[in-house]
Amino acid sequence: MNKALLTIGISLGLSVPLAAQAGPEEDFNDLFAKAQSTHKDAGTFQWTVTSDRLSAAESAADNGDYEKAKAMAKEALELAEESVAQRKKQQEAWRNVAIGN
Amino acid sequence: MLKAKVILVAIGVALAVPQVQAGSTPEEDRKETVEYFKQMFPDVAIEEFVNGQYALDEDRRKQWASMQDFPPYEFAVAEGKVMFETPFANGKTYASCFANNGIGIRQNYPYFDTVKNEVITLELAINRCREANGEPPLGWKKGPIASISAYMASTSQGKPFDIKVPDDAEAQVAYQDGKEFYYSRRGQLNFSCASCHVQNPGKWIRADLLSPTLGQPANFPVHRSKWGELGTLHRRFAGCNNNVRAEPLPAQSEEYRNLEYFLTYMSNGLPVVGPATRP
Structure with missing residues (x-):
């Protein structure tokens, strides 16, 4: 019984630092998923430059270059956030310039 | 006190309703748009707007006129x-x-x-x-x-556009969606269709002379020198979106069809001149 508990304890103990230090692939996957989701949230206000960065990130990840993939995904996320902000702002702002608003 | 509140609410409603409705019907929009462009280009006859940039620039018009001897379409x-x-x-x-x-x-x-x-x-x-x-x-x-x-x-050349927005809630929504699309800024360059074609027609953006909103759809499909062939209006919509780094929508998507609905309504009364040529 004690031996079993000891084994479980050691296993858990070893797994904690592993979980805490997610690898570059996991970091990329999280960032990429967030960028994709934000890009989707832009709806009909998506930017082509965001799509380009997402493609570049995916391509770098396929080649195993996770540092570049992360950098591209980060840029994609920032651009996607700007496009979402644009979409929200334009929901009302368009009326200010429309003829016959 | 209650009576005073009722009167205040009534006044508020009376003031608010006309503001919501002001200029909101398609025909009011069209008339205001025509007036806007008449004031912007007082020397251009209203029927000439269907010729886009050729109505606004003499040099371009001469080039176009010579091209009409053997139209590429x-x-x-x-x-x-x-x-x-x-x-x-x-x-x-x-x-x-x-x-x-x-x-x-x-x-x-x-x-x-x-x-x-x-x-x-x-x-x-x-x-x-x-x-x-x-x-x-x-x-x-x-x-x-x-x-x-x-x-x-x-087979329709010279016939005036006669687009109707029926007294139907869904039709009104489609028209308004198209209008909203036309005036909403998009893409990393933060341009709307109106940024170029309402606010800056007649001006140059790099090598392109911007055409006015009025008459824009009247010449489609167009043969563009850039394309080297005929293309549809939705091809042009996608190209414009792409130019401002906005992701183009699919041709014949609901958004582009509503946009075409609004845009063509604005040209009601102007003649069909398509197919035509553009740079």
Whole structure:
């Protein structure tokens, strides 16, 4: 019984630092998923430059270059956030310039 | 006290309602738009706006006039006529799908179908006609669909656009959606259609001379020198979106059809001049 508990304890103990230090692939996957989701949230206000960065990130990840993939995904996320902000702002702002608003 | 509150609320409602409704009907929008462009270009006759940049710049107009001796779209129109008249496998032709057998009807497109609750463009009607007759749909942006559409437009040349927005809630929504799209800034460059074609027509953006909103759809399909062939209005929409780094939407998407609905309504009363040429 004690031996079993000891084994479980050691296993858990070893797994904690592993979980805490997610690898570059996991970091990329999280960032990429967030960028994709934000890009989707832009709806009909998506930017082509965001799509380009997402493609570049995916391509770098396929080649195993996770540092570049992360950098591209980060840029994609920032651009996607700007496009979402644009979409929200334009929901009302368009009326200010429309003829016959 | 209660009486005073009621009076205040009544005054508030009375003041608010006209503001909401002001300029909100399609016809009021169109009239205001016409006035806006008349003031912007007092020397340009209103019918001339269908010629886009050629109505605004003498040098460009001269180049265009010389090109009209042998218009580059002529072969495509002839090809479109042949396709239009060639029977489908079931023996019927495109004529069976359209009012007046498809001749001289371009000025009525797009229209709002109150049964299907959607905007029907001419290209959409062409492809739906094919599918109804067991034929595969054509690509939306160029090639055969542009040629057929160009031939149909050529049979309407000179007829004034007569787009209707019926007294129907869904039709009004479609019109308003198109209007919102036209005036909403998009893309990394933060431009709306109106940024160029309402606020800056007649000005140069790099090597392009910006055309006015009025008359824009009247010359489609167009043969652009840049394309080297005929293309549809939705091909141009996608190109404009792409230019401002906005992700283009699919041709004949609901958004682009609503945009075409609004834009063509603005040209009501102006003549069909398509197909035409553009740089």
